Amino acid sequence: MRVAVIGGGVMGCATALALAERGVDAIVLERAVPGAEASSAAAGILGAQAELHGRDREADLFLRAREAWIPWARELRGTTGIDVGHRVSGVLRIARSGAERADLEREVAWQAGRGLRASLLDPREAHEVEPELAADVVAAAHFPDDAQVDPPALLRALMAALARSDRVAVRGGATVHGLLLERDRCVGVRLDEGELRADAVVLAAGSWSSLVPGVPAAMPAVRPVRGQMVLLEERPPRVRTIVFGPGAYVVPRGDGRVLCGSTMEHAGFRKEVTAAGVHAILGGALACVPSLGQAQLAGTWSNFRPHVEGDVALVGASQLPGLWLATGHHRNGILLAKVTADAVADAISRGEHA
Ligand SMILES: Cc1cc2nc3c(=O)[nH]c(=O)nc-3n(C[C@H](O)[C@H](O)[C@H](O)COP(=O)(O)OP(=O)(O)OC[C@H]3O[C@@H](n4cnc5c(N)ncnc54)[C@H](O)[C@@H]3O)c2cc1C
DSSP states (O other): OEEEEEOOSHHHHHHHHHHHHTTOEEEEEOSSOTTOSHHHHSOOEEOTTTTTTTOHHHHHHHHHHHHHHHHHHHHHHHHHOOOOOOBOOOEEEEEOSHHHHHHHHHHHHHHHHTTOOOEEEOHHHHHHHOTTSOTTOOEEEEETTOEEOOHHHHHHHHHHHHHHOTTEEEETTOOOOEEEEETTEEEEEEETTEEEEOSEEEEOOGGGGGGSTTSOTTSOOEEEEEEEEEEEEOSSOOOOSEEEETTEEEEEOSSSEEEEEOOOBOBTBOOOOOHHHHHHHHHHHHHHOGGGGGSEEEEEEEEEEEEETTOSOEEEEOSSTTEEEEEOOGGGTTTTHHHHHHHHHHHHHTTOOO
16 A cells, blocks of 8 residues: 655654554655755644643643653654654743733633643742743743654654655655546646556645645635744753743743744745744743843744644545545644644554545
């Protein structure tokens, strides 16, 4: 059995790896280089609890996804020697007003009621967790089990793992111009050099997924939501906890690098980093952690979160037999990568529809 995977981001690479582990051959078709887009641009927060915001429907999935990361990071390191930077650094979500404090209080009570580790800290307790926090914090929600990985290291590890597998081929510079359709079934893809036939096709083209010709019109549209990022470097490293404030977050890698993000913009596929974007991110980040004002500005970038209105992602069988979906993960694609790859690879290797 051979599967063609459209897109070499975290979804395409992780799905191909999971297929190979189940004895299925896969070919990853990436129009640029693997990891060229959202997957390397992400902050890498595994914010299973910080990203919930009272959404009961997603809670089990998010928690399972965070759990799946622990053995996966270990496995990737074992096979490739590459450390993907998995660290349980915890998340603090801060409040500066009574209204923000009340929101956090509700969230913490709801999560604690589900048996999760979450607590509402007063300013003294919050500063014990993160001494670099701003002085005007009135309360903070602490999610000590949320974690992080380093996305560029993750993509390097996935590429190294794929290179070791004799079941997977990765082709960079391979643009898929359309799905190959025969008798209402997807039987492969069209490339520059002609047709590539496959027993199954996985659509993992991130924000570009809806643009691949032949994708069923009934599939919910995947649209880009631009996120800008700012990289700071502090010497020596001081910040130790991921901090979410209103309008910005701060992710310390532990080695002096601190990622600050991010905007949420409907800007089509325009990849600019804008003055307003950087201004908003740095304003929000420094309001959370004022000492970052002395850090060196080390870089900026932007990329596109693949967003599906009203859904957490598109995963599994599509309406078109032969076509499988691993796309539309919006803000949480790094968190959800392993559980998505396993779900899609399980279904394909068991020979389920599509
Ligand atoms: C600024 C920012 C911060 C983020 N932070 C986090 C975070 O902290 N935690 C988290 O969990 N998630 C985060 N995300 C979200 C996460 O990055 C995405 O959900 C995830 O990377 C999506 O992976 P993907 O493989 O679907 O898409 P992508 O990584 O975009 O990969 C899609 C690939 O498909 C290729 N492609 C497209 N069309 C074709 C075609 N026709 N033929 C061949 N190849 C094609 C593209 O070149 C691309 O490489 C963030 C995203 C952004 C932008």
